[in-house]
Amino acid sequence: MVDLHDSSDSEELDSDEELQRAFARGELKTGLNYEARAPKQIINNVSGMKQKLAELQKNLDWIEQLDLTNGPAPAPGGQEEFTEDEDVSNNDFKRELRFYRQAQASVLEGIPRLHKLGIKTRRPEDYFAEMAKSDVHMKKVREKLLEKQQNIEQRDKAKKLRDLRKYGKKVQIDVLQKRQKEKREMLDAVKKFRKGQKNKLDFLDDNTEKGKGKRGGGKNQDNKVQQPNKKRQYKNQKYGFGGQKKRSKQNTKESAADLTGFNPKVNQSRPGFNKNKSGNKNKPNKRGNKDKNKRPGKSQRHKMKNKR
Structure with a gap:
């Protein structure tokens, strides 16, 4: 029985020995060596080709x-x-x-x-040329084109999102850098103020002015004091700014004699005004208190009756 493993090892040894002998003879060069194949022989059998053409050709x-x-x-x-x-x-x-x-x-x-x-x-009239490609193949082509178009749109959309994220990060970094710069400037100002290099803290004045500007209080740019709103003015006028509140509506001699706020249409107790037959109130008669249609008294009616 022949061992295949031993036979393969012996063939490798023989091939190595052949390579060594060829290298010793100078037939091998340094670098990558590969097995050379015999050159392909080109046969130009013109007579045979003409014979086959004559067999295939038909008049x-x-x-x-x-x-x-x-x-x-x-x-x-x-x-x-x-x-x-x-x-x-x-x-x-x-x-x-x-x-x-x-x-x-x-x-x-x-x-x-x-x-x-x-x-x-x-x-x-209804002639249609036969297409070289089948409908199934053209359907696959259309699906492939649609897939490519969708991929292009998705890539463009992803690119836009990446650009927006980059812009958002850039804005965020700029804001953080600005805050850090303001913080450093504030700390430097505080250190200089502690060392006596500055008489006052300028950033505190800036913050107070900004706060007043936001709340709407304090002085404006023209150094004019802003007036309170209408509601506050009305309450101040009605209730005052403190102090005694009782007996504020008590009448005096001057207020009792003042009739500027008297309205005869509203006040019905004025003499010479009564209710006529038409039902209108506060309408004065032509002759004062006398009324033509007023019924005479009982004694007067008795006298009138005796006169008849």
Whole structure:
């Protein structure tokens, strides 16, 4: 029984020994060495190829083959769209246009030949060319394009969010740096004030002025004292600023003689005013207290009755 492990080790030793002997002879060079393969022999059997072509070739009528070999059709207006030496392999638009012109030239040559052979041609109204790719394949292409578009939109959205975050961080850092700067300046001012280098703390005055400006109290820029609001003024006028409150509404000689606030329409106790038949109050009569329609007394009515 042959051990496979021993045989593989012996082959490796033989190959190493062969490499050592080749290196000693100078056949190997320093660097990466690989096994050289025999050069490929190219056989140009022209006679054999012609024999196979003759076997495949069949002499059929043109109507059975319908093969045409021609160049592109001329452009409208007689202008040359392509040159003979022009390479259109890297220009998609010109390559597709050349295909179109070549197909047009085949139609212009093939239809007259069919008519000459007595074969009628007609193109259906609902003619649709068969697509080279199936609907399933085109559906996959559309899905791929939509996926790419969505990926682009997501990348743009993520980029905008990153820019907004960077801007927010920048603003936050600026605010923190400004606060730290104000804090350092305040501490330096306090140290200088303690050492006697400053007579007063300027930042305290600035803070008080800012606070007064925010609350709306104190003096304004024109050094004018701001007046209290209307509600406070009314209460001060009504209740005063303190002191004695009782007997404040007691009448005096002057207040009793003052009739400027008397309104005859409101006060009904004035003589010469009564209620007439129409029901209007506080309307004076033409003759003072006398009323034409006033009923006479009992004795007067008795006298009038006896006179009759």
